[in-house]
Amino acid sequence: MLKFAIKNLFIKMVQTILIVLSIMASSAVAILSYNVSNQISDGLTSNAQYYSLIVGPSGSSTQLAMNTMYFTDDPLGTIPYAVKTELEADSRVKSAIPFAMADQYNGYRMVGTTTDYLEGKELKSGAMFDNTTVFEVVVGYTVAKTCSLKIGDSIYTSHSEGEEHHTPFKVVGILDRTYSSFDNICFTQLRSIWEVHEHEHEEGEEHEHEEEHEHEDMNEMVCAILVKAKNPGVAMQLKDEFTKIASYTVEGETKQYSIQAIEPMSIMRNVLEDTDQNQYIIYGLTVVVVLMNILVISVVTLLNMKASEKEIKLMRLIGISMGKINLIYLIQNAIIGLFSVVLAFGLSRLGLLAMGTYALSKGVVLNGSVIYFPEIILLVGVFIINILPTLIWTLVQSRKDGLK
Template identity: 30%
Template sequence: MQISKQLNHHLEKNSKPFDMVIGAKGSPLQLVLSAILHMDNPTGNISLDEVLRIRKNPMIKEAIPVSYGDNYMGYRILGTSDQYVGKYGATLKEGKLNTKNFEAIFGAEVAKKLKLNIGSSFVSSHGLIQNEVEEHDEKPFIMTGVLRPTGTVIDHLIITNIESVWEVHEHEEEHIEHKEEHKEVTALLLNFRNPIGALQLSRSINKDTSLQAALPKFEIDRLLKFLGIGFRAINGIAIAILLVAGLSIFIGLIKTVRERKHELALLRTYGATTFQLLKLVFLEAFFLSLIGFVLGWFLGRVGIVLFSSLASDAYKYHLEISSPDMQEFLMLLIVVFMTILASILASYSLFKLNVSKILADA
């Protein structure tokens, strides 16, 4: 439940700042995963000339280009405009924003893991996976600032300007002057003045151009629908386990009542009422269920920590250890209800307790 809930929240929170992403032809889901969530490889690059032409559309409110292809220690170096940081509500924790070429600011998680100091220099590696073969030694970056944690993808990025990304690859081109005329970006992130603009431009771009337009909300909803099948199956198994647990409580209570008939009969001789005997059985079952629930909640959080460590390595994303929520409170009420029901059913024989016969047999 927690992993499903946090995954949904993470995907929606990171895709919410943008209405549309434009990139090279390919899978629209891959385009969203790569350009917005930074969890996949890009579908390709698009011409800067086409980007500039699209930005002139009067329906567009904001247009933020992004360009990437390099990494440092496995963390993506993203070339973009000053607007990008503000879209995720990120603010500086220390240092200053990047204002010149080859200046870079670190997301909170990147700074925490790499532990570089303000003013430190570093060189990028070609590609999105850490490697030491294709390092751009002649083009070092300078770390100028660290962002505060936001709980978004920006925490796992190294951000610079687009000019730095272009320049770091210029040495790979034989004709730099020719390259200046044909610069490219990886994707263009858009916001519109109204929703109709997004639908109209999306149809126009996909039909009449060599580019591809994808709507993040639509693609994320489609992804969650696929993932939801697996989560529903797991939840179904969990409900079955919960029912089996309730049955085991019931069987355990029947066994307890039978084994302690002599003790219960003695309590009756000392004046205990049937209701008091029933309360004793219920309290035992209740504490057993409560301890099991608390232990289950704790082990669930341990599972989240373990899963988070794997997700962090693979997707650069951390799950959070959250406090009990309303769903878990409802589950506790269900457990208590099942315990009460099991106690009543298991203790039915207490209403027919033959004290003299039980004591005589003992």
């Protein structure tokens, strides 16, 4: 019976392909949009909840949060490292983690921080960099894979698009895959970021004046400080106190710095509100596409079944029961439905992969292996919708026997 049903589908190849394509496209769009929006939401909120505050230079709070937690965009600027010392001295603060983003290796950004920043991250091989030793680097999974790095290798970083620094970093660890933006970053001790530039000066390298100035600015400076408060209730107080214009002395020079403190969760909620609105638009469009498809599938199926009446009558005449005939058509539509949803799922994963590269450049990691339960529900729903018209048709046909 299955063989006959498959042969029958091959005979109606064009209709079959059109139905499969139609179901596949709409279902893939529906689950892809659901998956992407949820992965973005999950990704944005998962990191944000670790920190009570982020302290950094004044400017766009969203840029500060996104740069510090997802390595997107450029840092807003720098603030003195002394702010970190000040925060650590505060009895309300549990920990303050410095964050500096300066150079890059093969397009992958270097982040100077402490091992606390990588708390909870597993190593695939090697060890964490030593907080007291400079020029050790732990690379993300994708960095190691793409650049074929192994423990003990030396890498040379460069400033922006400029020439490579002459001081090598030693790869001491490779992070296990996190399916997050951490996979694309090289992490080192904060002082390494400062000292790599000092070394250049000592070696008497020729630098453009502007670049030299920039490098000097990095010394004893950080892009941000991630703060964990002892008590969530004090975050607001700290936020108010550390949003200020204050004087700090860096390398003997006293300057005024405009500093802001932000609550990452609150920033992310704002970002998500915008995302949610887009999400609702996507959901709405998806529902319209799915409804249109239900209509198309129903009409095409019923027209197909109508066109098959002669064939059904023929089978009835040679003695094949109505039950078996109905079963053949149900099997046919089940095959169409199954193919469609499997292909839709495959297409959505390909979509995730294709979007992943672009999303990564924006700091958003889309993991193709993440499946949400509602996606499965949607695919099962599409499968049922696909066989429903046939089921109704066969029930009607069973009542008015083809022979009569």
